[in-house]
Amino acid sequence: MIGKIRIFLALSLVVVGSLILVPLQILSMKTGLWRETLILRIWHRLIIRALGMRIHVKGTLSNQRPLLVASNHVSWTDIMVLGSMVDVTFIARADMAGWPLIGMLSKLQRTVFIERERKRSSGDQASEIASRMAKGDAMVLFAEGSTSDGNMILPFKSTLFGAASIAISEGAAEKVFIQPVAIVYTRLHGVPLGRRHRPIAAWIGDEDLMPHLKVLMAEGGLDVEVYFGEAVAFSKGSSRKETARLMESQVRDMVQAALADPRPSR
Template structure:
């Protein structure tokens, strides 16, 4: 009974905060009355509060621009975790654009949707990412191409790192900075998650959003850590595949360091 009440209250809080903040974000995008991430941060924090997810950060988002962040990907909540404290935008798979609610909210975040299956579109998408980088937007890329279980990193796909090359070749910038970053869910109710329980936070494959949202609302009180590495300069002389392998190695190091030595619970 208590779990049902917790789920109902959490879901009601998410609906209420979204119904208030989403229209304000639309106003922000259309009028520019305030920075676009002001409302987004409030919304992301409200979602995390409803889910009981606490965020800890090691390192910092690089102030260098243009900036592309390369991160592992575990769940839809990764967006809320990062968006709750950082001024960033996201690069997501095209399927998300048509999802109920998540697609709408992603557009409010000015997400760039990419379709890896249709090569004819890839140039336009890379152009859009390049333009956003040149305009000073910090863009988050999930190079695994899908979500993992939180225990290990999946191989990086180098294709979308091509946006950095395109921004340089178009004359938008001489150097793009690429920063490795890891998102790790480490504790539940203050107790370290083991390998067996860590996938509880993960949203994998074709899993429906509703049941996963209910699970998170039921369990609650999870700790999420974000660890930033040092950015790497990408220039016209850089090799995209080599940079992709380097980022994969550095994100894996950040991931394993958080798994082996998580920050103490507050």
């Protein structure tokens, strides 16, 4: 019964909030009366509140530009977690554009959709990302290429760092800064998450979205920690593979630190 009440209240908050914020975001995109990220951050915070999540932050987003943020990926909620705190733009797989609610939100924040299976289009997609970074957008790359269960980090795909190379080779920037970020779901109702309860937070592979959303709304009370590492410079001659391994190693260390000693819930 409590779960059903939570779902009703969460859905009501999201629906009412969206009816107000979506038109404002469209107006912002068409007129430029205010920063597009202003409404988006409010919208993300609304979703976080509806899901009952508490965010704990260590470090800050780098102010160096152009900036590519290399993050691990646990769930579709990662977008809301980061978007509620900092002004960033996301790089997402192409099929997300058709998802209910998430697809609409993605389009309203000018997400760059990439088709990883179509190698012919990868160059154009990387060029678009490079162009956006050169204009000052901080681009978030979920470098594993897929979601994990949150207990481990999948290998970072070096090909996904191609946008940094293109930004330099096309003369858009002399160097690109790449910042590692770890997103870790640590507690449920104040109790540390173990492997048994990890699926509540994690959204893995081709799992259907709506059942996972229902579980999150019914449970509530998730704590998530976000660690911002130190940005490193990627310049002409830098190796994508070495950079990918470095980012993977730093994100893994931050994830393990958060899991080993999760912050108290508040």
